[in-house]
Amino acid sequence: MGEFTRSLTGLADATVEAYRRDVGAFVTWAERAGLAGPEGVDRLLLRRYLAYLATRRYARRSIARKAAALRRYFAWLRHRQLINADPSARLSAPSGEARLPRVLSPSEAASLLGGPPEAAQQADAVRLRDDAVLELLYGSGLRVGELCGLGPDGLDLDRSTVTVWGKGSKQRRVPMYELTVAALQAWMQRGRSHLAGPETPDDAVFVNRRGRRLGPRDVRRILDRRASAPTYPHALRHSFATHLLDGGADLRVVQELLGHSSLQTTQIYTHVSKERLIGVYGQTHPRA
Incomplete structure (x- = not known):
């Protein structure tokens, strides 16, 4: 399995981990069915497995991703000549409806960025870090993995830009607004040194209380402390894009800022903006 996951170049770390789990789950299921190795897998067995997942009430999008992982795995086996034919060729699963992402209202975003209640104030260094993390996620639309992997050389505070490596190892430069720059300056100049320690990597902008590089779970904990309702880090990226479109931004500009290919x-x-528009119309128009 290790060789297969190492072959998944150009994919995000989260995607590689999801594919590893998906293929591992299939191997476990196939072994229970009496198969000794991949050479015994045929197209019918793969379709039975997808049907089994449906009976287990997996979401259609999850089944579609698992099918994609299996196609990648068996294509790799065929390329390595470990099997004579690829049983997953043209294997498909219904992708299902795309779920509209949760978007914070402008007032929710303002409350989140405004900080925790006075009774829940953290130590100064932690507060400075949390402010910078949230301002960057919402103000520049970064993925949480991009933020956690950010190094000091990716920040250009004088020019108000941040350079990140996104999905598929694609680099992009994103502007930052004044409040984001100010929050980052405060963290880098007055906060980071208080959390850094012997194990702190030099190329990590954000670190946790143990001095290690900030991870996605750490970011989720920040949101748990600061948000008034359950909020995932990716919701700030969704809100960044939707609020730009609500304000009249061109779709292709938003595409470039998000790093979508x-x-x-x-x-x-x-679609999110239209849903919001319809909601406002329904709540405010006297004939709605």
Whole structure:
């Protein structure tokens, strides 16, 4: 399995981990069915497995991803000549409806960025870090993995830009607004040194209380402390895009800022904006 996951170049770490789990789950299921190795797998067995997942009430999008992982795995086995034929060729699963992402209202975003209640104030260094993390996620639309992997050389505070490596090892430069720059300056100048320790990597902008590079779980804990309702880090990226479109930004500009390779991926945010528009209309128009 290790060789297969190492072959998944160009994919995000989270995708590689999901594919590893998906293929591992299939191998376990196949072994229970009496198969000794991949050479005994045929197309019918794969379709039975997808049907089994449906009976286990997996979401259609999850089944579609698992099918994609299996196609990648068996294509790799065929390329390595470990099997004579690829049983997953043209294997498909219904992708299901795309779920509209949760978007914070402007007032929710303002409350989140405004900080925790006075009774829940953290130590100064932690507060400075949390402020910078949230301002960057919402103000520049970074993925949580991009933020956690950010190094000091990716920050250009004089020019108000941040450079990150996104999915597929693609680099992009994103602007930052004044409040984001100010929050980062405060963290880098007055906060980071108080949390850094012997194990702190030099190329990590954000670190946790143990001095190690900040991870996605750490970011989720920040949101748990600061948000008034359950909020995932990716919701700030969704809100960044939707609020830009609500304000009249061009869809292709938003595509570039998000680092989407396809405009179709960005278009989901136009649906979110329409849903919000319909909601406002229904609540305010006297004839609605």
